Amino acid sequence: MTGASVVTGIGLAFDAIRAYKLRAFLTTLGVIIGTSTIIGVGSILAGFDGAITNVLRSMGGNTLIVFKFKIGIRTGNLSAEERTRKPLTLDIARALGERCPSVEHVSPYLFPTRGIHIARFRGADSYNLDVGGTEEGYASGGGQAEIMSGRFFTDIENMHHVPVAVLGEDIYKALFSNIEAVGKTVEMDGHQFRVVGVMNRPAASPPGATDNRFLIPYFTMRKMFPAAVEHMLIVVAKDGRLMQAADEVRAVMRVERRLGHDKPDDFFISSSEQMVEDFRRITAVTALVMVVLSSIGLLVGGIGVMNIMLVSVTERTREIGVRKAVGARRSDIVLQFLTEAVVLTGLGGLLGMLLGYGISRVANIVFPTLPTAVPIWAVVAGIGVSVGVGLFFGIWPASKAARLDPVEALRYE
DSSP states (O other), X not given: OOHHHHXXXXXXXXXXXXXXXXXXXXXXXXHHHXXXXXXXXXXXXXXXXXXXXHHHHTTOTTEEEEXXXXXXXXXSOOOHHHHTOOOOOHHHHHHHHHHOTTEEEEXXXXXXXXXXXXXXXXXXXXXXXXXXXXXXXGGGTTSOOOEEEEOOOOHHHHHTTOOXXXXXXXXXXXXXXXXXXXTOEEEETTEEEEEEEEEOOXXXXXXXXXXXXXXXXXXXXXXXXXXXXXXXXXXXXXXXXXXXXXXXXXXXXXXXXXXXTTSOOSSEEEEXXXXXXXXXXXXXXXXXXXXXXXXXXXXXXHHHHHHXXXXXXXXXXXXXXXXXXXXXXXXXXXXXXXXXXXXXXXXXXXXXXXXXXXXXXXXXXXXXXSOOOOOHHHHHHHHHHHHHHHHHHHHHHHHHHHTSOHHHHHXXX
């Protein structure tokens, strides 16, 4: 088996493909579909992974989120025990700030009662607001509160229950279009709020996300929405002390929640890196499912390749007999037909890669906020699998051709 024989086999394979172009295309259609699925879905997953990872990490490397159960990416529904847990409180937030040496500051975040919250300004409405009551420290505590215009509310306004609000970018556009919002008064759920600032959309927003944040001072929230009890605590650790802060927060939380040493935590502490790991575990499963589904197309394509190669062996029986009569060995015949099968599926893989890349570009055009990137693993997998399909499904036809008796082959009509 020499390089010259391989080159010759490739030339013969291209000659066969040129002679039966439509048949070759239909034969490799399954390989094209399977490979394009790997490339297209892989690129979308890679872009989505990058977007979500940037969002989670934009919380800040020194930020912890504390809630009564796991928030963010979940793989199942809440358990009965989680649904009955007591909410966190402002007192717990103050205890964490006072008794955790590795913590810079703690910002409580109070959620409103359930329901659809609506903001109005001069006949314009904005629905499905993300209303929250918090403190000035939220602006520097991983809340992504980059101010477009105006300012964030102060602790003094918080202590005096001043009805002021800071709006997310999409609320601002819905209510005010291009006019200045700072200083205007908006109505939210029957209460009047003076706008003191407008926030930019977070730079690392997930694809398709809207910035409907409507943030008001914590004590203003408690005064105007007395039924609100659900808290999230945003804990900012001192530089380089995130792990120590997490341990201290857990210890203080267990004391404040009156948990015995033998009882599990009834709260959840998460960092941006933990959320990234959770998200990637889910996307890994999704990628595995995608590979399994695309393998069905590759299996169909492989069966088609084997079928057409068997037909080719029958059609070229006399040719095989002539080659054997002039001295071709079995290995030469096997190499010839395996080379043809690999070239056939390899071309299908290349076409599938181009189609998959086109799918990723179309997805990027249709969803501009979804960055797509063709990952190296998808390219390698697409090429490797398509070549592997040719080798695997070409073995039987190649061995059948090699076993032909030269005398009988020369007599074949």
